Amino acid sequence: MRKRLIAALVGVAVVILLVFGVPLTSFVAKVERERLVTAMERDAFILAGHAKETLNTTSGSVLPSLQPYLYEHSSTKGTRALVTNSSGLIVASNDSTLVVGADFSNRPEVAEALTGVPAVGERDSRTLGQPLVFVAVPVLLGDDVLGVVRLSNPKSLIDRAVRDRIFGIAIAGLFTVIAAGILAIPFALGIARPITRLTRRTEKLAEGDFSVRADDSSGPPEVRELSRSFNVMAGRLGLMVENQRHFAGAVSHQLRTPLTALRLRLEQAQDALGETSLEAANAIEASRAETDRLQEMVEQLLALARIEGGTAATSTVDASAIAHSRFEMWESLASERNITFSVSAPTQAECAAIDGSLEQIIDNYIDNALGVAPDGSTIAIVVSRDAAYVSVDVIDEGPGLIEEQRGLAFERFWRGKHTENAPGTGLGLAIVRQLAVASGGTAELLSRTDGKSGLIARVTLAAR
Structure with a gap:
């Protein structure tokens, strides 16, 4: 500047x-x-x-x-x-x-x-x-x-x-430009210095430090006014995040306790009935399954709330190493389904992400791919990088989604027709998107470019 x-x-x-x-x-x-x-x-x-x-x-x-x-x-x-x-x-x-x-x-x-x-x-x-x-x-x-x-x-x-006289004027003009440049340096520094300080405060706020405040006592009047507005905004954001954090903690306690008690009572009821009533036992088992599903949904909603109101800072992670570790974890499950599982990644692909977020994003993508991929198909993890970004793709050969559905897939509780009756809560991709955004990146679903059916589930993060 x-x-x-x-x-x-x-x-x-x-x-x-x-x-x-x-x-x-x-x-x-x-x-x-x-x-x-x-x-x-x-x-x-x-x-x-x-x-x-x-x-x-x-x-x-x-x-x-x-x-x-x-x-x-x-x-x-x-x-x-x-x-x-x-x-x-x-x-x-x-x-x-x-x-x-x-x-x-x-x-x-x-x-x-x-x-x-x-x-x-x-x-x-x-x-x-x-x-x-x-x-x-x-x-x-x-x-x-x-x-x-x-x-x-x-x-x-x-x-x-005549030329000598004009040359004299040109020399005077050159000295004027040099003098303007010399005088412009302290003038520019006087304007840029408070803006640079405000930029550093903004970067700290973006990293989750809501206690940061800008100096509104020095600099040009416009910059002082901007600093005061920044301080008000930082205070309100900090209060909102703190309230959200307290709400998530309170809801976590208030919902987990009755759900756990309900599950225990259903187990006691099932034990008490024993083999006397098969129909009642089946009903209680179905109730237990719904209770487990409800508990999982509550946990994921709370996790999503924590991500949205979180203030975790990003760190440097190696996307290639993480991709290989997720491949090793999921390979045996894919083999049981007779699904070919592969990974392609450079030796190193460092990027910025919240600790643990890239692992959770890749796991979610793979879990979704296994849920729709037919037996005997292929799922591939592909890591690529350029000077500015690192991308991780999970590519499947499932039925795929149309463009409108690909945009809706990241909404909470949305389910495609191929996964309506599958286990899950419909919150996985919503959590993926929030984790990507919190890490300063993007998450998206793309159609395959090779003409085959299926999807490319991609997360893009800033390279380091």
Whole structure:
């Protein structure tokens, strides 16, 4: 969570920088380009001021007095500067490739400036072999044009200066993102720390510790409110479970005692009758059988209540070892029915389960399979695992169930048409499901995928 919060905060900073930075960069590039051109215009007018007096006093083809000013532009700014007379002939320049007296009147900017109008822009230069940015201003004396001062730079030089300015903005943006990341760390920790503490309390509550309480005195207001709600919930759950546990204990005592007494009285009555009344003896025997069935049902209902209200923690068990132990226990009974019994499992398949629960689940599945499997059929226990889960399947060749019945089979007291008259209470699969859920897993009945009749009774638990 901390990493996600930091990433989110840095992401927001990046989005803000992009939203404002892209238009800002475009604006800065435009302003920087205009600033550089404006600086060239300013320098051109300054040079024109220096050139006016000299051009006014001499018809000259050379103006040595202007050379220092021209060389200054060459050394400090890298700008190419030249001055022409009124005929467009060069009289001074800081470019050694230009010959004094060369005719520049055919240059568009010089021609325009000779009309008394300053010229600013860019064009392709055959001399440079690249675009040229220029400023050409007339040297005026009243209404007379004495000459032209032209300053020029390769466009690449202007572009480089603009890129440098944009690079400076990008560096500032990068430092902003880094600063946002540094500031996001304590901010994210401040938010995540109380939530992490609350998560640990929730995990303890899930493990059955109803005495755990969250700290509702620190953290953001929303987290404090959530902690208070958690404490109320934990208290109510603990009270409910405790009441259920007391109820199960009370019911266990109150029901077992009269059932045991009833069974003893039926045995006494059967002994008293002896062989005098066969019909009465049969009735008493049937009553004893129903009493035993009722007692078994009470025991299973109490076991189910204890599971539903239980707080047992899970531990690491080896599903492969348990599958082999259940196979050994049930193999002889299956052999009496001429049923082939097999087990397939990896060397080790550790998973999370309540102690004793996986044994009880597998026993219940096998017991149900033996109750419906025809003689001479096969029952297989198959254990499989992947990175996240361990599955134990008990596969039979009985009549199977339709999809609707497979969903109802885990309900209390539900019986299929093939087991309506079989011994049992109809609570076995309900207990299986509760044991699986209490262990953090699932229990389900699936149809076979090989086209044969029968069921796959599966329990899936978290791998460890």
